[in-house]
Amino acid sequence: MGIDRRTFLKGAAGAAAGIGAATVVPALNPPPARAGRDYDVPASLPVDRVVRTTCSPNCTGSCGQLAFVRDGVIVKIQQAADYPDPAYNPRGCMKGLSYVNHVYGEDRIRTPLIRTGERGSGEFREASWGEVLDRIAGDLRRIGETWGWDTVHVFGQVPGAGYIQKGANYRACATLGMTHGTSFDFNGDLPMGMPITFGVQNAEHEAKDWANSRFLLLVGSNPVETRIPDVHFIFDALEKGARLVVIDPSFSPTAAKADAHLRIKPGTDAALALALCRQVIEDGAWDANFMRVYTDAPLLVRLDTGVRLREADLVAGGGAGRFVAWDEASAAPIVVGTERLGFAPGARPALEGVRRITLADGSVVDATPGFGLVREELDRWTPEAAEAVTSVPAAMIVKVARAYAAAKPAAILMGGGSNHWYHGDLTGRAFALLAALTGNIGKSGGGFSVYVGQYKVRVNTAPWWNAGETKAKVVPSVYFVRGRTETMHADVPYPKNGWHGLVCTFSNMFVQAMDVNRLHETLRGLDLVVVVDHQMTETVKWADVVLPATTWYEKMDLTATPLHPFLQLQQAAIDPVGEARSELWMWREIVRRIDPAKAAELFGMDEEAAIEAILAAGGEPGGPTQGITLEMLKAGPVRLNVPDPDVAFKAQIEDLAPFPPRSLPAALEKTAAFIPTRRIEFYKEEARFRELGEAVPTYRPPFDDTVHDPAEWPLAFLTPHSKWRIHSTYANNPWLAEIHGGKPEVFISPEDAAARGLATGDPIRVWNTRGEVVAWAHVSESEQPGAVTLYEGWWPRQFMRGKGVNELTSSAVNPIHEVHFVGNMWAPSTGWKDCRCQVAKAEEV
DSSP: OOOOOOHHHHHHHHHHHHHSSSSOOOOOSSSSOOSSSSOOOOOTSSSSSSEEEEEOOOOSOOOOEEEETTTTTTEEEEEEOOOOOGGGGOOHHHHHHHHHHHHHHBBOSOOOOOOOOSSSSOOEEOOOOOHHHHHHHHHHHHHHHTOHHHGGOOOOOOOOOOTTTHHHHHHHHHHHHHHEEOTTTTTOOTTHHHHHHSSOOOOOOOOOGGGSHHHHHHHEEEHHHHHHHHHHHHHHHTTTOOOEEEEEEEEOOOGHHHHHHEEEOOOOOHHHHHHHHHHHHHHHHOOOOHHHHHHTTTTEEEEESBBOOHHHHTTOOOOOTTTTEETTTTTTEEESSSSSSSSTTTTTTTTSOOOOEOOOTSEEEEEEHHHHHHHHHHHHHHHHHHHHHHHHOOHHHHHHHHHHHHHEEEEEEEHHHSSSTHHHHHHHHHHHHHOOOOOOOOOOTEEEOOOOOOOOOOOOHHHHHHHBOOOEEEEOOHHHHHHHOTTOOOSSSSOOOOOEEEEESSSOOOHHSSSSHHHHHHHHTOSSEEEEEEOHHHHHHHHHHEEEEEOSSSSSSOOOOSSSSSEEEEOOOOSSSSBBOOHHHHHHHHHHHOOOOHHHHSSOOHHHHHHHHHHTTSSSTTOOOOOOOOOHHHHHHOOOOOOOSTTTTTHHHHHOOOOOOOOTTTTHHHHHOOOTTTSSSSOOOSSSHTTTTTTTTTOOOOOOTTTGGGGGEEEEEEEOTTTTTTTTTTTTOOHHHHHHHHOEEEEHHHHHHHHTTTTTTTTEEESSOOOOOEEEEOOTTSSOTTTEEEEEOOGGSSSSBOOOGGTTTTOOOGGGGGSOOBTTTTOOOOOOSSEEEEEOOOOOO
16 A cells, blocks of 8 residues: 555544544544643643553553543543654553543442451451551561561562552562562563573563564464554564564464464474474574674583583683683683683684593593584474474474574564463573574564563662662562472572461452462461452452552552663552552551651652652663653653663673673672573583483473373363453453453364364363363364463453462472572563363353
């Protein structure tokens, strides 16, 4: 048609104004010229004010919104479309535009509540703020003095969606000594392949950079449904001639847009990646120089111990943190430092071959470059071997490998569908190897990026999250669910007296926790459960005390996301509904009742003061918030001080800076310990990697810790994210339910349905050793035989029977994830999709 997306949208906006869409107030296109806490409101617009704020669920969208307010009530929500970079305008989705239903809906919690019935009964009485705050402060003090303050677990969801209000959790824990839980790993979103390989929590390209790719390989990712504001960048790339290949067990809406859909057997993605890597090398299409300069490929590994050679092995008094390669030019070993990537001019480090090395004590050992050990593993993964494991045809594996290697730049985008597995770290390591072999790391339009959750801390939060020099003690929340493991890292500050209290904020934990029945076992031992929420969720029903929270239209906060590089404010458009209060206000009042002196010292800042402290802390030259002020943010979104486009590992590739870049809020030395070579690591020398046979990227089949006879549980149970929800948020939205039907469906292949006498609409029972649910069957060609799909996030009340999908999921901990520990960065990332199940037609319920 000769028209691009931007031109089309401009035309569509004008057309919509003429149609007179059924909205409460007329559309405001374009937004007013002056941004700020209040927009200038045209006299013709029947509202009192228009406030610019940010939609902030855990979706990574972080979309600017306009709230139209009349008589103190929000009457309309509209996309702000005011980003300085027009590529990001407009951005939003139907979920954010329908959020007014949660501000004023029937599930809104308007007053503090105290439980009157049994936990889980949902029986409460209204109470005053004074009563509930005194009750909570008294119970916390009693628990702290009896069992220790660390026996209280404070759990909140991702901090990127609100650095100030969620930061109040961290500040309170640091002040009182409570433990703070983790969410990125608890959600299974922490891509453990990233800290293992790159030494970072995660690192990705901003969404705009997808449009610069010539080849997009999507692995377990369905952005048409789960990245609605940003998926157009993929289509922009396709319009410019890029190719799209989607790896997914199901025929997703994204797969429907692809040049090729690889319908892989669930949980076998690593085997496919290894075969792709082998084919790239077999074809001679790999970048040997990239592997030498930026990765650990040339560093020698001792064959007698499995650990790398150090300078200290060769020379008395040599450095234990300096490594060794074999220089083919001089036919001798050379020492490799960690201060800068690359090698001295003229050096030609070997990538394969066994060398005899004389040590400082005169003994001789055999050593080989780490890449030689990687190659040994890759040699096993012929296309035919991978086909036997993955069900992807060998010929297609060869075609995809060649197409990917030939396209420059090529991007790998991995999502939760491949990350949420017990061995998801191996999948990440294998696809990272593919990106490195082709030299796509650190290049615009390329890279290996994992997009899962609004986890990212993009600013220096220390002045607000910490209590002076004291940081909150962080314990992975999977240990709250299932207790400590035998292989738990010694640095985890697990309370010696176990758990006695839970403060749950920003989270529907009793729906969204994996292995939720095990969570209920923990619940029975707790003396106090406090839930902070604005919706009457399932989690609220299990609380002793409920505190009514404000929505993002009723408070101030600072937000950011991995998907775009803009810092934004939440700004209150209306007064709090009922007696709702912000989380900062709640914690200030609780701490004041426990220790007035600490409250005066540490909780004297309001939201604006906390934001200014964070901006100042990162405002040094080159810092993320250099030059950004609160007044600028009040006027609209401001791009952080990052390159444009924001490309992961750009400094390492272009400037030879050592890996890893810093992952806020952790200190660099904490995460640098993950990769002691300060290079991209594909060989891991730590003992546990070697003992488990995972020193190099390899494949392990899905792991369900309760399944001993696979024939008894013949179906993989997949629980992807839904277009209609952000986890469990929006599950009770009536506008969306009117569209999607409002009831959970289990997608099942025609073959598996016929074998069980199931038809669409039948009640279907899904069960395994951990629990069961009863929902409705949906027979679909999109599902492959041997697997069923039930989208996560449905509330228990929407099923015929059961607590939800997480009655069936596993909380098993992979000991590889416990080799190091930095909370939310190297920690147990849960495997939601490994579980097996059986299904059958259920009696009417």
